[in-house]
């Protein structure tokens with residue numbers, strides 16, 4: 001099958017994204033041909049494009065896609081017509097279709113549209129990882145969630161609030177802060193405020209939060225440390241504003257014996273049982289209407305460079321999908 005696929009020859013800004021036509025091989029043993037119906041845009045795609053996370057060049061882009069199985073290889077239990085989604089490890093989502101290992105696919109329940117699956121598989125599993133396993137909190141604990149109106153942020157605010165956690169959200173605009181409040185945050189603060197940590201301390205009666213979930217990185221790292229209470233945990237899970245580097249371990253001691261972790265989805269979802277349990281929780285929350293999924297933007301796949309500009313320019317809200 002001949003398909004269109006995004007390709008980069010060199011790393012750089014969104015303008016480095018080009019296109020090529022390739023013939024896909026028939027699926028081999030354990031593989032399926034997946035026709036994409038919706039592709040999820042993720043911040044990690046911009047790291048692959050920019051070179052922050054090095055990839056082999058020339059390289060393809062995009063981890064998350066949902067669609068239907070069009071052909072199956074030997075020994076596969078999925079059938080033609082099955083609705084599935086993936087978050088990698090194939091970096092081949094920015095395309096009409098891909099050949100993927102069956103083990104890398106999640107069956108999408110009948111009640112969940114493929115657009116929604118592409119909008120939340122990667123971000124929702126990240127949320128499950130953070131809220132249930134990296135830093136699970138008890139009802140009544142305070143948590144700080146940065147970029148709370150973003151893709152992961154919106155899901156994390158709702159997931160934590162549903163557990164009875166008291167959420168302090170940060171976001172870059174009044175509209176985004178309101179969105180976070182509508183989704184369950186008790187307090188919403190301006191990410192760029194000079195005294196952000198002080199405001200978080202005040203909101204928690206001085207104690208600080210039990211956990212800070214920080215996907216913004218460089219710009220919020222200091223505030224996250226200062227806002228986290230004694231023996232609390234800082235989960236630094238992304239670099240939207242640039243990577244955190246040169247952490248002085250002594251600063252964790254003086255801030256009150258803090259724990260810091262840098263989790264990744266690709267580790268927390270390595271084992272088949274972790275994948276089954278985590279995705280089961282995610283689909284169930286969506287099916288029961290407990291998790292509102294906002295697809296804030298939809299772009300034709302051909303305009304993915306603009307989608308990257310908007311995501312990096314903090315112009316997007318919720319999840320973004322690309323239509324092949």
Ligand code: NDP
Nearest residue numbers: 042043147150151152171172215238239240241264265314
């Ligand atoms: P988002 O939709 O959250 O977009 C990023 C948001 O970060 C922006 O909307 C913006 O919100 C905020 N931001 C703050 N400062 C900056 C800045 N200087 N430049 C750009 N954005 C800024 O993206 P995703 O939901 O795709 O991802 C969120 C984070 O989670 C990313 O860091 C990503 O890498 C990470 N991630 C990590 C995973 C893991 O396994 N560790 C898995 C999945 C995602 P605002 O305008 O409100 O400030």
